[in-house]
Amino acid sequence: MSAAVASPSFILLIRCPDEPGLVFKITGVLFAHGLNIVRNGEFVERADNTFFMRTEFAGSFEAAALLARLREALPAAAHIRLADNQPKDVVLMATKEHHCLSELLVRHAFGELNARVVAVISNYPKLGDLTRRFDLPFHYITHEGKTRETHEAEVLAVLAHYQPEFVVLAKYMRILSSDFVAHYANRLINIHHSFLPAFVGASPYAQAYARGVKIIGATAHFVNEQLDQGPIIAQSVIPIDHTQSASEMAQAGRDVEKIVLARSLQLVFAEQVFVHHNKTIIFD
DSSP, X not given: OOOOEEEEEEEEEEEEEOOXXXXXXXXXXXXXXXXXXXXXXXXXXXXXXXXXXXXXXXXXXXXXXXXXXXXXXXXXXXXXXXXXXXXXXXXXXXXXOOHHHHHHHHHHHTTOSXXXXXXXXXXXXXXXXXXXXTTOOEEEOOOTTSOHHHHHXXXXXXXXXXXXXXXXXXXXXXXXXXXXXXXXXXXXXXXXXXXXXOOXXXXXXXXXXXXXXXXXXXXXXXXXXSTTXXXXXXXXXXXXXXXXXXXXXXXXXXXXXXXXHHHHHHHHHTTOEEEETTEEEEOO
C-alpha cells in the first residue's frame, strides 16, 4: 500500500468537460477521505464548455486512492493533477539588463517566490558578479561565433543538469527556436514591454517618445513557438506624459517589467494558473 500523505496544504487541479454536479462530486470525494477544504475556486469556459477547479485542502490521505476515486466520479476526459505547495526548482536566463534578474534574486533570497533558483544562465558575462553575490551558479554561454542550434544545444545541456521545473527569461534577449521551446512547454516564462500602439524592433522607447505615448506597460507570458504570442499570465500599465524623456520612459518600463514578471511567477509557482489553448485561466 502507498504511504499516507500528510500536509497542511495540497492543491487539487481539475479540468474537464462541464456537466451538472461537478463541484458536488469533487467536494464529496474530499469529504469522504476526511479532508478539509481551505480554499476553492471554479470557472466554466463557456466557449468550449470546459470546467476548471482549483482546491486547496488539508489532511492525511493516500494519493493513489484519492485520485482513483476522483477519476471514477468525473468525466472520462477529466485532467486531474495533485500538487503540493513546495518551492519549484527554477533556472533564470538573462542577457545584460539587470532589473528583472536582480528583482528575482532579492525576492528569492527573502523567500518570496515559492521557488528555489538553482542557477543563472547568460549569453554575456556582465551579470555574473551580481549572481555570485547570492551564492548561485552562473553559467556564461556565449552565442558569438556559433549557430543558433549549437548555442541552444549548449544551453539545453546546462538546463538538463539542473532539471528545473520552470525556466524564466529575465530579459533574455535571444529568440528561441521551436525545438528549444518544446523542451519546456508551458514551463518557459518571458517578460516584454507592452505599448499602445506597439513598437517593435530597436529602440522601442525612442519610438514611443517620438509618438507621444501616454501608457507603457509589460506582459509576462508562457513562451510558445510564436514569438511573444504565448498565453498571457500577467500584465500592467502605468501612465506617462510628454514631460518624460525616452530614457525616463525606459526606466519606468523597467520598473513595471520586473514587478509584472515577479507577479506572474508568484501565480504560476502557487499553482494558480491553468493553460487552456492560447490563454490562461487564473485563480487569484
